[in-house]
Amino acid sequence: MKKFSGILLLALIFSHVLSAQKQLSLDDFFVNGTFRTKGVYGLRSMNDGEHYTVLENNGTQIVKYSYKTGLPVATLLDIQKVEDSPVGYISDYEFNADESRLLICTNRKPIYRHSFTADYYIYGFKNKEIKPLSQGGCQRLATFSPTGTQIAFVRNNNLFIHDLRFGSERQITGDGLYNHIINGAPDWVYEEEFGFNRAFEWAPDGSAIAYIKFDESNVREFPMNMFEGQSPALKQNELYPSVYSYKYPKAGEKNSTVSVYVYDVMDRTTQKMDTGEEEDIYIPRIRWTKDPKKLAIIRLNRHQNKMEILLANAKVGSIVPLYREENKYYIDADNFDNLVFLDNGNQFVITSEKSGFMHLYLYDMNGKEKQALTKGEFDIANFYGYDPVRKLFYYSSYEESPLEKYIYSINEKGQKKKLTPEKGWNEATFSKNFNYYINVVSNMNMPPVTALYNAKGKQVRILEDNKDVLETTKRYQIAKQEFIQIPAADDKTMLNAWLMRPLHQEAGKKYPLLITQYSGPNSQQVKNNWNLSWLNYLAQEGYIVACIDPRGTAARGEEFRKCTYMQLGKLESDDMIAAAKWLVAEQPDIDGKHVGIWGWSYGGFMSSLCLMKGNDIFTTAISVAPVTHYKYYDSIYTERYMRTPEENKKGYEDNAPLNWADKLKGNLLLCHGTADDNVHVQNTYELAERLVQANKQFDMAIYTNRNHNIFGGNTTLQLYTRFVNYLNQHLK
Numbered sequence: 083m084k085k086f087s088g089i090l091l092l093a094l095i096f097s098h099v100l101s102a103q104k105q106l107s108l109d110d111f112f113v114n115g116t117f118r119t120k121g122v123y124g125l126r127s128m129n130d131g132e133h134y135t136v137l138e139n140n141g142t143q144i145v146k147y148s149y150k151t152g153l154p155v156a157t158l159l160d161i162q163k164v165e166d167s168p169v170g171y172i173s174d175y176e177f178n179a180d181e182s183r184l185l186i187c188t189n190r191k192p193i194y195r196h197s198f199t200a201d202y203y204i205y206g207f208k209n210k211e212i213k214p215l216s217q218g219g220c221q222r223l224a225t226f227s228p229t230g231t232q233i234a235f236v237r238n239n240n241l242f243i244h245d246l247r248f249g250s251e252r253q254i255t256g257d258g259l260y261n262h263i264i265n266g267a268p269d270w271v272y273e274e275e276f277g278f279n280r281a282f283e284w285a286p287d288g289s290a291i292a293y294i295k296f297d298e299s300n301v302r303e304f305p306m307n308m309f310e311g312q313s314p315a316l317k318q319n320e321l322y323p324s325v326y327s328y329k330y331p332k333a334g335e336k337n338s339t340v341s342v343y344v345y346d347v348m349d350r351t352t353q354k355m356d357t358g359e360e361e362d363i364y365i366p367r368i369r370w371t372k373d374p375k376k377l378a379i380i381r382l383n384r385h386q387n388k389m390e391i392l393l394a395n396a397k398v399g400s401i402v403p404l405y406r407e408e409n410k411y412y413i414d415a416d417n418f419d420n421l422v423f424l425d426n427g428n429q430f431v432i433t434s435e436k437s438g439f440m441h442l443y444l445y446d447m448n449g450k451e452k453q454a455l456t457k458g459e460f461d462i463a464n465f466y467g468y469d470p471v472r473k474l475f476y477y478s479s480y481e482e483s484p485l486e487k488y489i490y491s492i493n494e495k496g497q498k499k500k501l502t503p504e505k506g507w508n509e510a511t512f513s514k515n516f517n518y519y520i521n522v523v524s525n526m527n528m529p530p531v532t533a534l535y536n537a538k539g540k541q542v543r544i545l546e547d548n549k550d551v552l553e554t555t556k557r558y559q560i561a562k563q564e565f566i567q568i569p570a571a572d573d574k575t576m577l578n579a580w581l582m583r584p585l586h587q588e589a590g591k592k593y594p595l596l597i598t599q600y601s602g603p604n605s606q607q608v609k610n611n612w613n614l615s616w617l618n619y620l621a622q623e624g625y626i627v628a629c630i631d632p633r634g635t636a637a638r639g640e641e642f643r644k645c646t647y648m649q650l651g652k653l654e655s656d657d658m659i660a661a662a663k664w665l666v667a668e669q670p671d672i673d674g675k676h677v678g679i680w681g682w683s684y685g686g687f688m689s690s691l692c693l694m695k696g697n698d699i700f701t702t703a704i705s706v707a708p709v710t711h712y713k714y715y716d717s718i719y720t721e722r723y724m725r726t727p728e729e730n731k732k733g734y735e736d737n738a739p740l741n742w743a744d745k746l747k748g749n750l751l752l753c754h755g756t757a758d759d760n761v762h763v764q765n766t767y768e769l770a771e772r773l774v775q776a777n778k779q780f781d782m783a784i785y786t787n788r789n790h791n792i793f794g795g796n797t798t799l800q801l802y803t804r805f806v807n808y809l810n811q812h813l814k
Contacts, residue, residue: 104558106619108806112799117555117614119529119548121522124174129181131515141171144184149518152534152543159184159205167212169203178230182207183246185215185224185233194270194759195790196279197222202235204246215244216251222267223280227288232347234266234282234291241266241282241293243347254291254345254352261303261329264296269338271331272296274760275718276366276415285374290396291345292355292368292377298338304330306757311787313795328759331717333734334726340365342379344396355394356401357381364718367418371447372427378404380421386412386722391421391432391449404449407434411644412722414604416440420465431455431475433465435640442477444494455492461637463487464509469516472537476501476512476519484578484637485565485610489521501539504531507611520545524612526563528552555614559585561621563613563629568664570633571656575642578608579630579661582621583671592673593626594813597662601654602684603723604643606636616802623806624814626672628665632657648730650712650723651691651737658688659696666699676813680704680805683761683790687739690769693750694742701748702812704805707761707790708752710769711738714762743772749812750780753801755788781808 110116124137124144131149135158138145146156161167174187184205190198202215202224215224215233221242224235233244239258244251255265266282273279282293305327310319318324331337342355342365357365357379364382371378377394379401391405407413413435420433420442429452430445440462442455455475456462466476466489474491482488489510492498502508506525513519517537524530529548533541563580570577584593598617600607608631617627632654634646646653658679666674677700681689686708693703712720712734713727727734735741750773754766766782773780783804785792792801 106558106560106622108616108619108799108802111616111619112802117529117551119551119612120546121530122520122532122545124172125511125520126175126177127511127513128177129514131513131517134513134520137172137175141173144172144175149513149534149536150542152545158207164210164212168214169212173200176226178226178246179228180230183226183230185226186212187224189220191220194273196273196277197267200224202233204233216242218251223282225280225284227284228286229288232288234284236266236282239264239267241291241345243291252350254350255293255295261327262297262299264298264338266293267296268294269296269298269301270328270759271337271716271718272364272366275716275722276364276418278367278419281368283368283370285370285377285396286372287374289347289374291347292370292396293343293345294365294368295341295343296338297341298329300336301329301331301338302335303327304762306759306762308757309786313797316787326757330759330762333713333715333717333720333724334728335717337362337364337384337717342368342377342394344377344394344399346397353397353399355379355396355399357392358401366415367421369421369423371423371430372425378421378423380418382413384721385725386718389413389417404447405432405445406449407436409435411640411647414440415722416604422465422467424468425470431465431468433462438641439639442475453494455494457496459639461639463637466510466512467516472516474516476510476516478508478510480637483610484606485608486525487609489519499539501535503539504528505610507609518542525610526613529612529614559622560614560618561585565608565610568630568661571653571660575633577630577632577657577661579628580608581669582617582627584621584624584626587671591671593624593671594676594678594809595626595628595662595665595672596620596809596813597658597677597679598627598629598685599632599658599679599681599688600683600685601632601635601658601681601688603634603646603650604636605631605684607631616805620806620809623810625809626669628661630658630661632661646723648724648733649737650733651687654688655691655695655737658692659699662692662696662699674699676701678702678704678809678813680706681708682706684709686761690739690750690752691737691742693748694739694745695737697745697747702750702809703748704751704753704808706753707755707758707792708739708765708769709761710765711740713738714765714768740769740772743769743778744776746773746776746778746780749808751804751808752780752782753785753792753804754783755785755790755792757787758790760790 126135142161144159169188173190176185186203187200189201192198199220203212205212222236240255257263258265268281305325307323309323345352367380369378377396379392381390388408392401393404394401417433423430444452460481462477462479464478478489489501504523508523510519510521522532529551532546533544561582563582567576568579679689686705689703690705693700752766754763
């Protein structure tokens, strides 16, 4: 009897502790920012490599810190103390070469994912004055020349140079025209799929500017209706919607014609670079070598399986080949930013998957491979640069686990050192002389910790530990993730996954399962990082949540990553269906009659396809901004993995959700923004029509004037509330 009383007492105490803990709400994630973490923002290493600057006080101050101590040493600029300052806050900033001036970016207005217009201002430390960069209208992509005496920028699709010595402005291109010619900035599809914004580069001595010209005259336009809406309200569209029309090349359609030019700043002459006779190509990057007379141009064929680096004579435009690589699948866009010319002027570093894994390679300037810098059955993730003093290359990799990322240094002899001791997911930023680095690490039990290290890997100071967030989590009942592996549809490959169960499950009770995923090529959702989200709320509310990375995802070598080539959606959906069936069979607390799946973008494509293709296991799906047939999506992304619809009809048709509409049995919620410039609402409308004609019942939510992220005003809270209500209605 005494033993029973003790157990009962412990149970009562435990119950009291739990009842005292708070319950999660959607407001915690989408209104109050209860678990919002902090970091170091606007980080810039200064010339001496001993100091760095950050943005503080809501973007009103630029504060200088010591790398040696991690402590502040000076406030370089306080906008609030500048008399009659035209700048209310700083979005971004850049020092000139001798750090005597700042280029300040403010009032950003987004165009697409990476691009924006802004107001730029110049601040001089000597005279303490803030002056506008230009009076001719808002600018884009403003950047100092290497000498620090000039600033180049784009306005109205043309390139300009502002000379700080004379206060003069010079327009260096004159043919820029909306929806026809763009100078120095990428078109929509390059920006989205090659992941860059600025398409001009200063020569290393400031003597010239190389730029890419995009002629999109023959690219077809995609129109989007813009309504009045709210938050913000477009009053001019109150009665009659306007039409926003922009150039968007869909799979198999015409792309922009691209060409490369070099403008000589002193001579004021422009020379076209020879990029070959073939026009249906891509030029995803241009990079100056250490020689101001030599420009490197990356040329990629339309299939994206042959990459060349051309070395151009900047004065006359002639080219010689420097590097060439072919791949039986495709060359991933992650390689392009890893082309780095070393300061010795004799070598360059590049990444390649030619061994079957992503690794670093060292080449000489004759295009001869000197050595593989990294080796092994693992992928590297980031190349951070080369320290010529210590003769070390810095990079991150998944060497220890596909779920974790660590930072390393390595020399040409292969001697390697791990620089990040904390278990989890690491991201680093190095000082200019590589004497220090600032690392951000998190894992499933630890919110991001930002710490300063010296070159020996010794921690100098923790800059932000987010302990307040960790303490806040202790006041809530929060379910934890458990990493597991699940067999793929081939019964040979093991897939990485995590499970999150409700706290205090009742013995013998079965719970609905929701699978969350993205599933796109080279993506990764299952990793050991801090990941507190609305999914924790679902677990609290009685759902078992599983996250799965199917075949085709990242960090497990080229064959795993590229096995979905020419058949996007097939293996991924096969794996999701097989994984759902395995979970129901192997996990006795999962209710096999209530299995759902949700996802956004590629994940929306996957969730809608799985519900119809796997209608014997999935009963409910939420599909947000889905691609419903890859003929609707853009040329660069789609053709990289699928080639053109004409070349690969079967691959396009077999796994398009459009073609599975008559197989719908369960509950489907489609959500899309009408102003989605990335995955057009056309995708959802066309799937909806197929479902209607197949006499299938479904639910749909359309968000006025919202882009691919579906946010603004109260939109996000309303959207996720809809998700929860839908799941409660159909999965519980």
